[in-house]
Amino acid sequence: MNDEHFMQLALDQAQLAQVHGEVPVGAVLVHEGRVVAQAHNAPIALMDPSAHAEIQALRLAAKVLGNYRLDDCTLYVSLEPCAMCVGAILHARLKRVVWAAAEPKTGAAGSVIDLFANTQLNHQTQHSGGVLANQASQLMQDFFKNQRAMHKHHSPAPLREDALRTPEACFADIPDYPWPPHYINDLPSLGGLRIHYLDEGPKDAEVTWLCLHGNPAWSYLYRKMIPVFLQAGHRVVAPDMLGFGKSDKPKKDSTHSFTWHRQVLLEFVEALDLQNIHMVVQDWGGILGLTLPMSARQRYRGLLVMNTTLATAEKPLSPGFLAWRQMCADKPSFDVGRLFGRGNPQMSQAERAAYNAPFPDAGHRAALRAFPPMVPEFANSDGAEVSRQAQDFWQHEWQGKSFMAIGAQDPVLGVEVMQALREHIRHCPEALVLPEAGHFVQEHGEQIAQAALAALRAHTL
Numbered sequence: 001m002n003d004e005h006f007m008q009l010a011l012d013q014a015q016l017a018q019v020h021g022e023v024p025v026g027a028v029l030v031h032e033g034r035v036v037a038q039a040h041n042a043p044i045a046l047m048d049p050s051a052h053a054e055i056q057a058l059r060l061a062a063k064v065l066g067n068y069r070l071d072d073c074t075l076y077v078s079l080e081p082c083a084m085c086v087g088a089i090l091h092a093r094l095k096r097v098v099w100a101a102a103e104p105k106t107g108a109a110g111s112v113i114d115l116f117a118n119t120q121l122n123h124q125t126q127h128s129g130g131v132l133a134n135q136a137s138q139l140m141q142d143f144f145k146n147q148r149a150m151h152k153h154h155s156p157a158p159l160r161e162d163a164l165r166t167p168e169a170c171f172a173d174i175p176d177y178p179w180p181p182h183y184i185n186d187l188p189s190l191g192g193l194r195i196h197y198l199d200e201g202p203k204d205a206e207v208t209w210l211c212l213h214g215n216p217a218w219s220y221l222y223r224k225m226i227p228v229f230l231q232a233g234h235r236v237v238a239p240d241m242l243g244f245g246k247s248d249k250p251k252k253d254s255t256h257s258f259t260w261h262r263q264v265l266l267e268f269v270e271a272l273d274l275q276n277i278h279m280v281v282q283d284w285g286g287i288l289g290l291t292l293p294m295s296a297r298q299r300y301r302g303l304l305v306m307n308t309t310l311a312t313a314e315k316p317l318s319p320g321f322l323a324w325r326q327m328c329a330d331k332p333s334f335d336v337g338r339l340f341g342r343g344n345p346q347m348s349q350a351e352r353a354a355y356n357a358p359f360p361d362a363g364h365r366a367a368l369r370a371f372p373p374m375v376p377e378f379a380n381s382d383g384a385e386v387s388r389q390a391q392d393f394w395q396h397e398w399q400g401k402s403f404m405a406i407g408a409q410d411p412v413l414g415v416e417v418m419q420a421l422r423e424h425i426r427h428c429p430e431a432l433v434l435p436e437a438g439h440f441v442q443e444h445g446e447q448i449a450q451a452a453l454a455a456l457r458a459h460t461l
């Protein structure tokens with residue numbers, strides 16, 4: 001019996017792995033010319049990251065031979081072993097390892113690292129690669145080609161080349177966010193980019209709460225308010241802006257602009273044909289959102305406004321905002337979760353992590369870099385003119401009801417800025433001030449939602 005013979009058995013195992021949807025790697029353990037264990041890759045089926053073919057074969061062989069040391073054994077494996085498996089092989093004191101194809105990304109027998117070459121380890125295992133290598137690598141290539149084709153087939157919207165999509169796994173452990181995702185990618189302004197949004201409650205509800213988040217948040221910010229609105233029998237729609245949350249993230253900072261984001265929101269409301277909207281805004285949710293109703297006034301009938309502004313560029317940007325903008329420029333990879341936690345010591349570790357979830361690396365953070373400099377600073381800045389028109393609208397033409405809540409600890413868009421904004425909102429009653437709340441006032445959202453529900457309802461009677 002030669003190496004090719006046993007390697008063929010390992011390849012048969014690899015094929016078996018593929019049948020089960022696992023990466024096709026197989027292993028066979030041979031003792032004194034006799035096969036004592038055959039196994040294949042099974043991390044998915046066993047929900048075990050260590051269930052590589054080699055480990056599975058070693059475990060089985062040790063049981064069969066009644067010894068955790070496998071001194072006189074040879075392991076045949078269809079792919080160059082990884083660091084974990086070489087470690088296990090050395091622990092088992094195998095005599096020899098033979099693999100088929102090299103693994104340029106994780107191979108620990110020479111491709112990425114050569115753990116066998118370390119002479120300080122007291123056990124030395126003989127090793128050689130390349131046996132039936134062509135067959136093994138063909139198997140791997142076919143597998144990944146298939147996977148890509150399948151993924152494409154199942155993917156509801158192809159990802160644009162100039163954008164990123166945060167992997168779904170990043171959102172696996174988000175607390176208090178049970179709502180299923182909804183997506184839209186066929187708005188003219190999206191050019192194929194995909195927006196994620198929540199859409200809960202009856203489509204024909206008497207009121208739709210349209211919840212708009214700001215930078216660097218996502219619809220998760222509204223998790224404490226959404227249940228209150230749903231409890232009232234209303235509908236809630238909460239989109240993630242492009243570059244945030246579960247929405248697609250353009251790679252380039254320069255893709256983002258005030259006009260573009262505003263246009264996307266206008267088209268989004270039209271596409272969903274939202275009626276009887278109570279708009280809920282804070283931060284950029286308001287900087288952009290407050291410019292929407294004048295362009296579709298029949299759709300809007302209520303406003304819940306929190307810690308935001310209309311960026312009309314009539315006054316210089318505040319020192320507090322300039323400090324924030326500078327911080328974002330100086331520390332472009334600042335910890336988003338920590339930012340939320342700073343104003344909200346009651347937040348759990350998992351809640352903070354949920355705010356970091358959309359941004360697994362710097363590539364996903366273009367919007368975080370783009371938004372602070374996007375606040376209109378000068379009279380002719382993008383968005384300034386439309387913000388002045390909006391201010392006029394709110395002051396003289398707004399027919400709906402309003403409710404204002406202010407997190408008093410906000411150093412940028414706190415009580416002073418909000419009282420000034422209130423002057424420009426027709427019939428806006430005295431604000432609800434939350435002395436302990438900061439900029440992300442929605443973290444105290446349950447009480448605000450209750451108060452807004454009562455206030456806007458009372459006003460409509």
Ligand SMILES: [Zn+2]
Nearest residue numbers: 052081082085
């Ligand atoms: Zn391995």
